[in-house]
Amino acid sequence: MEISGYQTRAELLLRNYMLSDSFIIYSSVIDGIFACKLVYDLSQIVTSIYFKCYALSKSQQVEWNNRSISTVHAILVTTMSLYLAFWSDLLSDNQLSGLVIMRSSTVSTFVLGVSMGYFFTDLTMILWFCPSLGGLEYLVHHLLSMVAVTYAMFTGEGQLYVFMVLVSEATTPGINLRWYLDVAGMKKSKAYLVNGFLMVFAWLVARILLFIYLFYHVYINYDQVKHLPSFAIFLSSVVSLVLTMMNLVWFWKIVKGLKKTLAKRQ
Secondary structure, three states: OHHHHHHHHHHHHHHHHHOOHHHHHHHHHHHHHHHHHHHHHHHHHHHHHHOHHHOOOHHHHHHHHHHHHHHHHHHHHHHHHHHHHHHOOOOOOOOOOOOHHHOOOHHHHHHHHHHHHHHHHHHHHHHHOOOOOOOHHHHHHHHHHHHHHHHHHHHOOOHHHHHHHHHHHHHHHHHHHHHHHHHOOOOOOHHHHHHHHHHHHHHHHHHHHHHHHHHHHHHHOHHHHOOOOHHHHHHHHHHHHHHHHHHHHHHHHHHHHHHHHHHHHO
16 A cells, blocks of 8 residues: 555656656757757758769768758748747737736747757757858857747746747748759759749748837837846847847848849849
8 A cells, every 4th residue: 555655656746747847848958959860860861862962072961961950940940930929829919818928838838948959959060060050140140049049948938039030940941942952053943043032032021020020019018028037128129139130131141142143144
């Protein structure tokens, strides 16, 4: 009887831990890291079999597989971020009680943890293979993203704005496809040109207009935002502003690149 009681209490403790915030956070981050490793390995196997252009230099093969990781992450996190930020009741302005910027759930925290696992993995690869996978701007982008995601993940505060920013990952597949077409020797193809127009449109919507809406949302909901700790207000304003400036610079470069491509076709 006593053994049965100990077993029941042990099961309850284990169940409570499995459902605790700390377990969700750490397990989701680890899941994100292992998922990145899995995608990298699968990309290495599949592309070497089905893509002849995969016979690249060692550094280009690493970048090819790295971009496979970022593409998969972008598709998953954009889908979940759109749902959580704009369609779910959890972060809706007109649903539930309490301040919308203070809401979180097991699902939203898990998504942030997986994304954190990706940013950590990608940052590690950027540093390890520096500068072939990106320069200073990528380091700044990833570090700012990791700080914002980590804060929202551990505190549950401001997750709405973090998911709005994560929607900007929707531009990543187009950027990666452009690189794939380039290394495949298809810069003069119609697909490369169409991809350029789609990149400009996606960047304008997801990284310019959406960020303008984010600042507008902060402004009209400032009566809620002011209840956040000072560091959270800093993240939702200053960090978002820095990312916006970086997005504007990158957008100018993308438009400039598209103009150059069009000029060569005339």
